[in-house]
Amino acid sequence: MEARLQELKKRLTEINDLHAAAALLSWDQSTYMPEGGAEARGRQIATLHQLAHEKLTDDRLGRLLDDLKSYEQSLPPDSDDAALIRVARREYERAVKVPASFIAKFSNHTATTYNVWVKAKAADDFSLVRPYLEQTLEYSRELASFFPGYEHIADPLIDYVDEGMTAKKLQALFGELRKRLVPLVQAITEQEPVNDTCVRQHFPERDQLAFGELVIRQLGFDFRRGRQDKSPHPFMTKFSLGDVRITTRVKENDLTEALFSTIHEAGHAMYELGISKKYEGTPLANGTSSGVHESQSRLWENIVGRSRPFWRHFYPRLQKVFPSQLGDVDEETFYRAINKVERSLIRTDADEVTYNLHVILRFDLELAMLEGRLAVRNLPDAWRERYRSDLGIVPATDSMGVMQDVHWYADTIGGAFQCYTLGNILSGQFYAAAKRANPHIEEEIARGEFGTLHQWLKENIYQHGKKYTADELVQRVTGESLSIEPYMDYLTKKYTELYEL
């Protein structure tokens, strides 16, 4: 059995290496590639994914997993090898259920749809992309149909990135969250708007980048095992557990853009960098789910990075970097500026409180489309209606509305949005557990020390990679199941104080 297990690991490492190579080709495409490389690069990335898919769906891998079934059952369920076989089987079974012909036609379709979306958004004309989106909806249902036995048609799409999650569970969770957020937003936005002009001055790119790197180095991002580059959209990518990179973009007239995206992506990166080296090259060497991944980026970006103790330490340092812009701005004014809550139209620019309303309405619209309750042609109206009811504001154009996010135009409808709000919920729950275990965390943060928090996250979350599912992890780490209470407590306390509600 030892030999079979080695053979399994060897095959999985090959698959891992093909994906890692494709990831490097994509990273290069977004950072350094000259324009002339675009055409061949697309083909090369597709070739690598195609070969990885062939290797993952190889019959011999299936037989190996069958052979290892009794061995797996003989192992303690908590053992690394049992987890490896379980995760590998899950990936194999998912992959073999989807016909290669479907993958080919769907990836052609999304490539075309993406290009049409770019043009439709620029022309502010949803009708251009509508037929493509209708086809995407059909393909999304077809993809779900390869996984019969689900309760809700969105479940297989959600389960793919957030294993164990279902539409039903999320609807309950998100419904309750929305019920509490709408009045909170209402209460806040009845107050005098915060003046955030202090972060909207001119901040030279080079200084912004240097300050951001200083911050994340201090949080614990290890530049010997990673780097930061610039790209049109910020992202985190991993080539191995020793090489995890992030990118950012800088707006010289907005100090918050690069800084918080840097902390956000560093949060993702520290999760990957904290995974136990013993999992290198295997499917266990990944964050366990999209939601848990997002919990780490948001914990560092928002709960830590937008907190009073964080800026107690960093604000004087930031003032030194930008003396002419911030020398006369006091810490409280700055703190209020970076935590300004407002009714706005664009999800990615939204504050901590309203952000989840942007996500939940997309999630609800996805479910309605997949269930057949909402036709794509009625989507723009439904979008406006939900913005009106949830955020009290309506987009004047579809570019600012239903066409703002790339997600539906570059992948399935269903499965892509829930992780953002799940991540917020989990960040509150994990952070509360970290504070219970280490009551002095915030005093340390105020001194610029992040080691205790980082170490707690490594020990409890990062090191395990994909060994435990999100549900198992939450139970192990917090002693309870997924709950919105700690996150709502955090938000309510922070913003009640800030806005004197």
Add this chain to the structure above:
Amino acid sequence: MEARLQELKKRLTEINDLHAAAALLSWDQSTYMPEGGAEARGRQIATLHQLAHEKLTDDRLGRLLDDLKSYEQSLPPDSDDAALIRVARREYERAVKVPASFIAKFSNHTATTYNVWVKAKAADDFSLVRPYLEQTLEYSRELASFFPGYEHIADPLIDYVDEGMTAKKLQALFGELRKRLVPLVQAITEQEPVNDTCVRQHFPERDQLAFGELVIRQLGFDFRRGRQDKSPHPFMTKFSLGDVRITTRVKENDLTEALFSTIHEAGHAMYELGISKKYEGTPLANGTSSGVHESQSRLWENIVGRSRPFWRHFYPRLQKVFPSQLGDVDEETFYRAINKVERSLIRTDADEVTYNLHVILRFDLELAMLEGRLAVRNLPDAWRERYRSDLGIVPATDSMGVMQDVHWYADTIGGAFQCYTLGNILSGQFYAAAKRANPHIEEEIARGEFGTLHQWLKENIYQHGKKYTADELVQRVTGESLSIEPYMDYLTKKYTELYEL
């Protein structure tokens, strides 16, 4: 047959894409990769090459080539498809002759040997690496033995990179060249040494890089289809015909290091960038041989880049970049400094005239070892003896002698050195042909115009990629077979004038 040909192209493109991905992983390793990425990166590159090898040696590819044999014979020999099938068959047949087990053990061996060489060179102790080099010699013979029917045991190793070349042909060519170079070097070094202190001042890195990029942009390197980055050793690499990159390294106390390596690598890059787009993704989309490749780097670096007309145009511009260093240095002094000939020990630092003697002696020593006339234990003595007889100078240490070049310690003994001198010979022959076709080339160069020369090289050499062998190309382009005369004419004329011989 059309369907079979398409199937062949599809398979070849997959192989091409795997190699291109591996090339990007290597480029990244030398330029931006954080140190923590090293371990997995080595494995990932190996995985990609391994998969490419499996695809190249796939029986189905062999059957496809068999099926296409009669089709190939029905085509005009000059057609692209016939060339594609011929080159693909050559690569397939070479690959299937070498057992996978040999490749595995040899690549393990060279990885170890390389690491031992780094230590042995630092310790200046050849005895540390000697047993590994002895094993390399055995492996080199074993590799040759997979290609029975050769006249000289080095032939298969030479033919791998310089198709059609043999030890016998090269010995005749190099022997004659050496006979003429030794007295030329003798005559030059009897003169007063040239004072080159003007290029040994402090030249800030940023200005050096900017000037080098200005130069190659003007030569015709297209930055929309390539870029330059820094790396420990300069190299050219290609990911597609639309993305060809070069690297350089800068010494702030030596103006010639970055500048001429930039022009050299740009010469390699312009060759690849000039290949016809119709060959993209196939094995025809490569330079035809190592020797022809080197002819293009050396033509641009030496014949153009170290010429009087070139500096007639660029020297005033260089003076403007470095006014305090070169403002008072006249063009003639600078021209003599960058063309200084001297007896020296290190091949990569050698001038145009002595360079070939460094190469030819390595080539002769390789043949002697492969033939069994020279034992590895006697190599350091033989090395010193040849430096004494050919260059009139003897290395005091083996680090400066037999251990100076990485080649034998990272690959086979045999096949790696001939291309450098072949490249020089060919650069002279090609340039003479270009001048015959366009007698005003040098007047144009003196005006900073390189379009005529670049266009001639594209039309006659670059566009064809690997369609013609080096021998065929030389015959087509120059109307004669390989000859040292144009190169010797060039050297003799240039240096007779320069040193008033």
